[in-house]
Amino acid sequence: MADKEKMTLILFSGEMDKALSAFNIAIGGASAGMEVTIFFTFWGLNVIKKNEGSSKSKGVMRNMLNLMNRGGAKRLPLSKFHMAGVGKAMMLGLMKDINFPQVDELLSMAKELGVKFIACTNTMGMMGISKEAFIPEVDSFAGVATYIADARESKINLFI
Template structure:
């Protein structure tokens, strides 16, 4: 008799572009992956910052978008805490406390998530509005991204999943 439970599914909308919220998202994603769950993460709005390249300029058309993408540069190295960033001092302290406690850094959690088969989907609407070229490897870490889609794809996945989070 096969008593193996049916494969559970989880989705996470990564809406926020802050370090602490990204960490929470990836800790849950890697744990769910380790529990044999199928995990899909949808990156939208400020959450796109998690998947932006750390190096090089982000190119976008028009003065407003250029300003937006300069002030909202993104990339894992630039993410702030949602509280106590304190010009970077608070964020650096939390990173040090995490390292001292053997808690993996965001980059390591992201790598583990990919190794565990977690899917990364990027919201094309946010990209269009912000003038980010989704398929451009100069803007995004396209090697991590499994798909580019919209709300219908998310809802399709969410109706099929037992756990759906918005972070």
């Protein structure tokens, strides 16, 4: 079989709207027969965290950060007009109105279509997030060399 064309996305942001865009593009690529990889780094790691609880880690600072920065596909804020959750609730209402899937649904759909999820070990270490904090859909844990190896062969490469 001929090599598939590749798409590589970096999801740096941890907001619901940006995650929706990223998964939308990933799903579009996978549906067009591309091999798609999403690298989750910094706040983007929140998108692939479990929805329950917060992760334990070493030190007061990291524990505080993890308590405030819990993540989980269902708990992401909006990048604009979040308004302590009121704006997000309204946006979810609008989405429901037109049958638009939520982040966790798009995430499962991407997975079904074979999109690969890679979590960045550098930011995990810095922020004190353990592997156990993530959902089982994460395929692997890697760093910049893995991203470069994928990105240099990719026709589409986006930083979101």
